Amino acid sequence: MAEPVIVVENLTRRFGDFVAVDHINFEVQAGEVVGYLGPNGSGKTTTIRMLLGLLKPSDGKATVLGYDVFKQSEDIRARVGYMSQKFAIYDDLTTLENLTFYGGVYGINDKARILHTLELVGLKGHEHTLTGDMSTGWRQRLSLGIALVHEPKLLFLDEPTSGVDPTARRAFWDLIYELAEGGVTILVTTHYMDEAEYCERVGVMRDGKLLAMDTPTNLKKKIITGDVWEVFAYPLEQGIELLSTMEGVERVGLAGDHLRVISSQVKKEAMSDLLSRENIRVEKIESGEATLEDVFLALAR
Amino acid sequence: MTNNLVEAKKLHKNFGHVHAVNGVDLNIKSGEIYGLVGSDGAGKTTTMRLLVGALKPTQGEIMICGYDLEKQVELARSTIGYLSQRFSMYEDLTVLENIRFFAEIRGLSSTEWLPRSMEILEFVGLDKFIDRRAGQLSGGMKQKLGLASALVTRPRLLLLDEPTTGVDPVTRQDFWQLVIKLVSGHEGGGVSVIISTPYMDEASRCHRVGFMKAGKIIAEDTPSNLRARLNxxxxxxxxxxxxxxxxxxxxxxxxxxxxxxxxxxxxxxxxxxxxxxxxxxxxxxxxxxxxxxxxxxxxxxxxxxxxxxxxxxxx
The missing domain is CATH 3.30.70.100 (Alpha-Beta Plaits)
Structure with a gap:
């Protein structure tokens, strides 16, 4: 078995009394697509900054591509790509000019490689488009190109498809899977379930702790042990209030035009009876499937 | 007389040769949550801006709460609350000072603004933070302050432009509970909400969804009926x-x-x-x-x- 691309042991970072990252442990293998999910302020970015060697850990250790984050941070930064949501693209430069500029920062002056990178991210034919005129989805592709121009073996993506529609997101992830197939390892930090669902394994962060890390399927199986019910009962507001007082109900939430109930004890008939007794119109109650959002909300309690 | 809060007929908006909105009809009932979804550049934001009267349509007409948005613009606008994607607040003012500012520029008198502000801050759950500077609020609380500012004038129509971009699922649940309360009568009842979003989990929370593409609404139905198309x-x-x-x-x-x-x-x-x-x-x-x-x-x-x-x- 090859050496893992990322090894993190008891990694900790304190800022004064505040523990931003609290003794986390995980490993990422070559070619994996791993999601790092948590709300703002949960320690995601602090973890990434330590893995990039930009911030010294207070405790614990970590290696990235075999390099020690304490001692060999320059070796790491030369070999990883980082795509941030707030990355600066020059609006008054074309896509080719932006990529040429950032390539230069990494010492890449080979025009063929720069053009190849543009092609890889699907911007061939748009070399001379001003980036200020492009949609969010296209700008994100260019940001990805900039993170890839030095052909990194490991890519950190920070909320890469934030604000783009499902079609653009799908296209972006097709690209990510192609990169992973080519052996690039990918770590995606996000607080969007839509993004996390695309990952092979997902770690859930909360208050500096890594609460769980597993495949989306296993997370759902292990953490949502109760049944999921899709309850179509109106008015929704009264439905929520009533069901949340019901004994044995673990969680009631809004899921669009209906309610989602998680419970290992309560059955369909009991819910239906209770709602009907209170004059709440029950259209139907169906068995549902756990989602990553359920997992997140369950762990967040 | 209909009970539609919004009636837009054959809306067109051209920017030069670009048909940003190209023949949109919208009928939004009282108490309805309507989701406008579509790709970047499909025309969602332009449609929202036409509905708040920030842009004039090239063609077509808009009635809001029975007022003609072109001829009775002040009356029509007084019924609208608008929360834009980049809601701006004064970071160095407190929560209450921010609300007061928005209340007063929308014409609430000095006797009206305080009770109304307290009522709406309690509704969104910020009543314990009235003296906190807006800059010190978390992302979710800022968003609630934005919502409170949009609601302080008791609008009958609430327009939300990508309201939960950048907030976590727990906050998102809270936000949606507030929206549901608004339409189901907590705040006097019958408020209608139009929300634009690129997120499907948000779209699926709407009563009806309109899919926009190239300036047109190409499909409009309940989330359940839309899903059924691919059964x-x-x-x-x-x-x-x-x-x-x-x-x-x-x-x-x-x-x-x-x-x-x-x-x-x-x-x-x-x-x-x-x-x-x-x-x-x-x-x-x-x-x-x-x-x-x-x-x-x-x-x-x-x-x-x-x-x-x-x-x-x-x-």
Missing amino acids: GRVLELRGSPINKLRHVAHQDVDVEDVAAFGDKLHVRVRAGQADLIMKRLPDEIKAAGGTLTDLRIIPPALEDVFIALSESNHG
Whole structure:
């Protein structure tokens, strides 16, 4: 078995009394697509900054591509790509000019490689488009190109498809899977379930702790042990209030035009009876499937 | 007389040669949550701006709460609350000072603004933070302050432009509970909400959804009915290696779309072809050297419908 691309042991970072990252442990293998999910302020970015060697850990250790984050941070930064949501693209430069500029920062002056990178991210034919005129989805592709121009073996993506529609997101992830197939390892930090669902394994962060890390399927199986019910009962507001007082109900939430109930004890008939007794119109109650959002909300309690 | 809060007929908005909005009709009932979804540049934001009266339509007419937005613009606007994607607040003013500012520029008198502000801050759950500077609020609390500012004048129509971009799921649940309370009567009742969003989990929370593409609404229905359009056409595959499965599925002529979701694939197939595909896919995967561990038809998600509609040739 090859050496893992990322090894993190008891990694900790304190800022004064505040523990931003609290003794986390995980490993990422070559070619994996791993999601790092948590709300703002949960320690995601602090973890990434330590893995990039930009911030010294207070405790614990970590290696990235075999390099020690304490001692060999320059070796790491030369070999990883980082795509941030707030990355600066020059609006008054074309896509080719932006990529040429950032390539230069990494010492890449080979025009063929720069053009190849543009092609890889699907911007061939748009070399001379001003980036200020492009949609969010296209700008994100260019940001990805900039993170890839030095052909990194490991890519950190920070909320890469934030604000783009499902079609653009799908296209972006097709690209990510192609990169992973080519052996690039990918770590995606996000607080969007839509993004996390695309990952092979997902770690859930909360208050500096890594609460769980597993495949989306296993997370759902292990953490949502109760049944999921899709309850179509109106008015929704009264439905929520009533069901949340019901004994044995673990969680009631809004899921669009209906309610989602998680419970290992309560059955369909009991819910239906209770709602009907209170004059709440029950259209139907169906068995549902756990989602990553359920997992997140369950762990967040 | 109808009970529609919004009636927009044959709306057009051109920017030079670009038809940003190209013949949109909208009828929004009292108490309805309507989602406007679409890709970047589909015309969502332009439509929202036409509805608040920030832009003049090239053609068409808009009635808001019975007022003609062109001829009775002040009356029409007084019924609207608007929360834009980049809501700006004064970071060095407190929560209460921010609300006061928004209340006063919208014409609330000195006797009205305080009780109303306290009422709305309590409603959104910020009543304990009235003296906190806005700059010190968390993302979720800022968003609630934005919502409170939009609601301080008791609008009957609330326009939300991508309101939960950048907030976590727990905050999002809270936000939606507030929106549901608004439409179901907590705040006097009958408030209508129009929300634009690129997120499908948000779209699925609306009573009705309009899909926009190239300036037109190409589909409009309840989330359940929209999903039903693809019933029996979305398959879930599990097995390994997942990349091999993905390539095999792509090559099948009756497969329209393949998406990898970590340890599984979602495959959209042509109408009426699911049974045949489910018979032949296992053999095709085996022949390619892959292992299939699970294959089943799953209920379509709104995202599947969105992608299918985006690829279609409407308009």
